[in-house]
Amino acid sequence: MSAKDRPIVSSLVNVAMWLERRLHLVKVWKATAGHPIPKSSASWFYVFGSMTLLCFTIQVLTGILLALVYIPSANEAYRSLEYLNYQQELGWFLRGVHYWGSNCMVVVMFFHMTQVFLWGAYKHPRELTWISGAVLLVLTLALSFTGQVMRFDSDAYWGIGIGAAISGRIPIIGAQVVNLLLGGPIIGSDTLSRFFALHVFVLPGAVIALVSLHLRLVLLKGINEYPEPGVQVHKQTYWRDYEETVHKDGMPFVPDGIGKDLVANGLLLIVIVALAVFVGPKGPEIPADPAQVISEAKPDYPFLWLLSAAALLPNGSEIILFFVFPLIAAILLFGLPFYSNVGEKHYSRRPISVLVVILTYLTIGLLTYAGITGPWSPRMEAWSGTPTKPEFIAGRSPVELQGALLLQGKQCRNCHAIGGEGGHRGPDLSAVGTRMDQPELVRQVIQGGGNMPAYGNTLSPQEVSALVSYLVSLRPQNTIPALNPTNPEKTERVSSGELPKQAKVGG
Amino acid sequence: MATNESESHPPVHPEKKSYSTRRDFLLQVGAVLNAIAGFMIGLPLVGFILSSLIKSTPPVWFSLGPVSNFQEGAMRMAVYENPYRREADGQTARLTCWVHRISGDQFKVFAANCTHLGCPVRWFEESQLFLCPCHGGAFYADGEHAAGPPPRGLYVYEHKIVNGELQVKAGVLPTLAFPV
Amino acid sequence: MQPRTLYWILLFGGLAFLCGCDRLPGKPKEKDRWKPPTEIKDFAELFNTNCRGCHSNGKTLGASISMNNPAYLAVIPKEVMQKTIEAGIAGTEMPAYSAKTGGPLTDEQITILVDGIYNWAKGREAPTDNLPPYSAALGDVNHGKAIFAQDCANCHGSDGAGLKGKGGSVVDKVYLSLVSNQYLRTTVIVGRPELGMPSFRDDVQGKPMTPEEISDVLAWLASHREGPAPGQTAPKGGPASKTQTSNPIE
Numbered sequence: 002m003s004a005k006d007r008p009i010v011s012s013l014v015n016v017a018m019w020l021e022r023r024l025h026l027v028k029v030w031k032a033t034a035g036h037p038i039p040k041s042s043a044s045w046f047y048v049f050g051s052m053t054l055l056c057f058t059i060q061v062l063t064g065i066l067l068a069l070v071y072i073p074s075a076n077e078a079y080r081s082l083e084y085l086n087y088q089q090e091l092g093w094f095l096r097g098v099h100y101w102g103s104n105c106m107v108v109v110m111f112f113h114m115t116q117v118f119l120w121g122a123y124k125h126p127r128e129l130t131w132i133s134g135a136v137l138l139v140l141t142l143a144l145s146f147t148g149q150v151m152r153f154d155s156d157a158y159w160g161i162g163i164g165a166a167i168s169g170r171i172p173i174i175g176a177q178v179v180n181l182l183l184g185g186p187i188i189g190s191d192t193l194s195r196f197f198a199l200h201v202f203v204l205p206g207a208v209i210a211l212v213s214l215h216l217r218l219v220l221l222k223g224i225n226e227y228p229e230p231g232v233q234v235h236k237q238t239y240w241r242d243y244e245e246t247v248h249k250d251g252m253p254f255v256p257d258g259i260g261k262d263l264v265a266n267g268l269l270l271i272v273i274v275a276l277a278v279f280v281g282p283k284g285p286e287i288p289a290d291p292a293q294v295i296s297e298a299k300p301d302y303p304f305l306w307l308l309s310a311a312a313l314l315p316n317g318s319e320i321i322l323f324f325v326f327p328l329i330a331a332i333l334l335f336g337l338p339f340y341s342n343v344g345e346k347h348y349s350r351r352p353i354s355v356l357v358v359i360l361t362y363l364t365i366g367l368l369t370y371a372g373i374t375g376p377w378s379p380r381m382e383a384w385s386g387t388p389t390k391p392e393f394i395a396g397r398s399p400v401e402l403q404g405a406l407l408l409q410g411k412q413c414r415n416c417h418a419i420g421g422e423g424g425h426r427g428p429d430l431s432a433v434g435t436r437m438d439q440p441e442l443v444r445q446v447i448q449g450g451g452n453m454p455a456y457g458n459t460l461s462p463q464e465v466s467a468l469v470s471y472l473v474s475l476r477p478q479n480t481i482p483a484l485n486p487t488n489p490e491k492t493e494r495v496s497s498g499e500l501p502k503q504a505k506v507g508g
Numbered sequence: 509m510a511t512n513e514s515e516s517h518p519p520v521h522p523e524k525k526s527y528s529t530r531r532d533f534l535l536q537v538g539a540v541l542n543a544i545a546g547f548m549i550g551l552p553l554v555g556f557i558l559s560s561l562i563k564s565t566p567p568v569w570f571s572l573g574p575v576s577n578f579q580e581g582a583m584r585m586a587v588y589e590n591p592y593r594r595e596a597d598g599q600t601a602r603l604t605c606w607v608h609r610i611s612g613d614q615f616k617v618f619a620a621n622c623t624h625l626g627c628p629v630r631w632f633e634e635s636q637l638f639l640c641p642c643h644g645g646a647f648y649a650d651g652e653h654a655a656g657p658p659p660r661g662l663y664v665y666e667h668k669i670v671n672g673e674l675q676v677k678a679g680v681l682p683t684l685a686f687p688v
Numbered sequence: 689m690q691p692r693t694l695y696w697i698l699l700f701g702g703l704a705f706l707c708g709c710d711r712l713p714g715k716p717k718e719k720d721r722w723k724p725p726t727e728i729k730d731f732a733e734l735f736n737t738n739c740r741g742c743h744s745n746g747k748t749l750g751a752s753i754s755m756n757n758p759a760y761l762a763v764i765p766k767e768v769m770q771k772t773i774e775a776g777i778a779g780t781e782m783p784a785y786s787a788k789t790g791g792p793l794t795d796e797q798i799t800i801l802v803d804g805i806y807n808w809a810k811g812r813e814a815p816t817d818n819l820p821p822y823s824a825a826l827g828d829v830n831h832g833k834a835i836f837a838q839d840c841a842n843c844h845g846s847d848g849a850g851l852k853g854k855g856g857s858v859v860d861k862v863y864l865s866l867v868s869n870q871y872l873r874t875t876v877i878v879g880r881p882e883l884g885m886p887s888f889r890d891d892v893q894g895k896p897m898t899p900e901e902i903s904d905v906l907a908w909l910a911s912h913r914e915g916p917a918p919g920q921t922a923p924k925g926g927p928a929s930k931t932q933t934s935n936p937i938e
Contacts, residue, residue: 077596083721163626166626180565288599308642386737410634412634454635461919463861465920
């Protein structure tokens with residue numbers, strides 16, 4: 002059956018031909034989706050770039066849909082999020098996809114960057130491809146942070162507060178930077194509006210522009226061939242060799258090279274939907290009400306490592322963390338294709354690069370893990386709500402029990418765990434009796450020190466006595482109390498062979 | 509038309525100089541015109557972005573209510589309306605500070621923002637400490653640094669008593685760069 | 689089945705899955721919705737955030753008196769418990785919880801707490817015969833000493849200084865300076881069953897303590913408060929205290 006027998010088909014063909022004559026579609030196709038790539042670069046390791054693009058596309062689509070309902074006003078934002086969660090049909094699903102899509106985008110982008118780094122794809126002549134990618138990383142992180150502000154709850158509110166406090170550490174112009182960040186003297190509707198403008202106009206626009214440049218560069222300078230150990234990049238010969246490879250042994254990206262990308266992207270999409278369906282969207286939690294001082298102000302996953310670093314680094318090093326470190330990181334990141342322009346591409350010949358990747362992943366991974374558990378944050382409700390395990394209560398004398406009561410009542414538990422329960426800001430006290438003797442404990446309680454406040458003016462002498470007698474009793478069965486060599490009384494007692502025994506009855 | 513133009517080029521060659529001068533002239537006029545116009549539209553844009561900086565919003569005096577609202581010897585959270593509030597601020601306009609009525613007319617008013625990274629500190633009556641939920645900074649009742657990473661004591665607002673009302677000078681987010 | 693039919697089933701099935709199914713685990717539930725702490729009306733949640741740190745709920749142990757003790761709930765009047773939660777007990781670790789005094793709980797929440805605590809004794813109420821009054825004046829010191837030696841010495845020693853491996857000292861001046869007479873009285877009456885201390889009924893099998901005997905023992909215990917209580921002050925030889933000027937809040 003020929004096309005002439007089917008008038009609809011023949012007219013469609015005519016329309017297509019007309020469009021081709023006007024738009025030169027075949028030419029455009031060959032120059033873009035159908036551009037030739039080296040056969041070796043159709044690899045499972047080369048799928049992360051398109052996955053990042055997929056995430057961004059999901060973010061744009063779900064973002065536009067969310068913007069149909071979301072109200073970017075400090076007065077309304079929280080309520081419109083609750084509306085999305087609980088009333089708007091499938092609002093929770095969209096929020097979930099947008100939230101997990103953003104987390105996935107950061108992760109996949111990080112993988113993409115790692116792969117590009119380890120496979121040496123940033124080297125001559127693809128310097129600008131790398132730099133545009135690095136800018137995209139910064140933009141993506143900025144999108145993630147501003148997006149977290151859109152969830153206008155107390156995490157967002159105090160997150161901005163943290164941003165302002167960090168900016169306030171900038172020498173000389175700190176106050177002005179804070180004012181610009183907040184859009185006024187204090188966090189309010191202007192603050193949310195400017196973060197909204199950044200999140201939905203400025204940053205996505207910039208990402209689209211940069212992605213266009215990034216893809217244009219991929220077309221102009223080609224996709225990196227799969228590197229082989231021992232093959233050096235030379236500025237004089239590389240491009241000639243590459244073009245020859247593509248010419249002799251290339252294949253069109255679509256349809257021959259896209260299969261693995263399609264599989265990976267399909268799986269990623271399923272993962273994002275599954276996370277949205279099974280884990281759901283985040284928050285909104287406590288409203289952005291400054292009078293609710295019950296907030297912990299934890300940022301989303303992509304920034305937890307930064308929070309951890311701020312908590313773990315020695316006091317006073319914030320200026321290094323927030324200003325010197327980003328500067329050095331930026332120089333290293335943007336300068337990479339210039340100080341490592343030629344030479345070996347394959348990771349097996351670049352041990353330092355492999356080490357850098359391992360260290361970076363370890364650092365960020367461990368800091369993120371620390372950020373999730375947040376041991377430096379006091380547990381504000383522990384003193385009244387966290388019970389003590391039976392073995393730390395049973396068998397104590399009345400005065401020791403009063404000490405246990407003081408340990409709760411004076412909020413010691415907010416920072417000190419017993420049996421792993423309670424705050425972890427200070428040391429766990431489960432076995433403190435084996436580490437410190439009575440005079441040491443008295444001194445520590447009264448004078449504080451080592452990141453502990455002094456309680457000398459808060460506790461009466463009797464309270465100190467009772468508290469310390471309880472602390473001394475905190476040691477596992479069959480262990481001896483701490484011995485202080487400067488305490489002659491005890492040393493004598495031990496040397497005379499009489500180990501002080503204090504059997505504790507376990508619950 | 510395009511072919512016409514290229515064909516007619518050689519004959520006008522003698523006149524090229526004056527023609528080119530006219531083009532250069534127009535180019536220059538156009539560039540200057542656009543620079544001026546760009547400046548005219550660009551300056552207000554920059555001014556708009558920086559408007560919050562240009563408009564002076566210093567801390568201002570306002571009342572936290574009658575002195576009798578504060579029990580002697582007690583620390584209490586006071587909630588006040590941001591003096592620079594807008595209607596759209598919603599509950600973010602409800603700002604807080606900690607008021608310590610030491611005795612009689614002796615007061616001390618602390619900002620709720622931790623001096624480390626600005627998280628909200630909370631007063632614990634029993635242990636007489638302010639604790640910060642973020643990184644465990646602790647402050648004594650007089651606002652001095654007690655433990656943890658904060659680089660200094662709590663920010664203290666200026667206060668005075670006018671007609672039996674406690675007034676404080678606030679309204680700007682306190683940071684290390686602007687410690688009230 | 690034709691492939692086209694299958695597609696339609698998948699499409700509509702998928703849509704129905706997303707729209708209709710309210711049981712998807714990721715869908716936020718109404719109970720997860722944030723509400724202000726003053727709106728929490730669930731007894732268990734209130735008790736677990738505010739009380740469990742010091743008072744046993746029957747499942748955990750606490751340093752202070754267990755709330756899940758029918759003997760205790762039989763002897764303490766409801767109004768006293770309500771008042772104690774509201775205003776706390778000055779000089780002890782029991783803070784004031786009423787919002788009226790700067791605490792976190794509303795009147796309604798305190799009522800929920802009190803009712804919930806008394807509910808624990810429902811169906812297993814302690815006997816009320818011979819029940820001594822919740823509070824009473826102190827009795828006779830010397831008689832109290834004799835009663836103590838008879839009823840309490842088994843664990844605490846006849847001088848009250850405690851027996852190794854059994855009960856600890858109840859005449860420790862530091863201990864007595866930290867507890868009220870009412871606390872001692874309540875403990876003598878209801879015991880600390882969770883820690884092995886019997887109630888007034890079971891100190892001596894079959895012979896409950898009389899109200900007078902309890903008041904007398906209390907008088908003898910309280911008499912040990914006389915004289916200054918030794919306590920720990922800043923140790924000698926240490927660096928100068930860096931504490932700040934004291935806060936006058938009491």
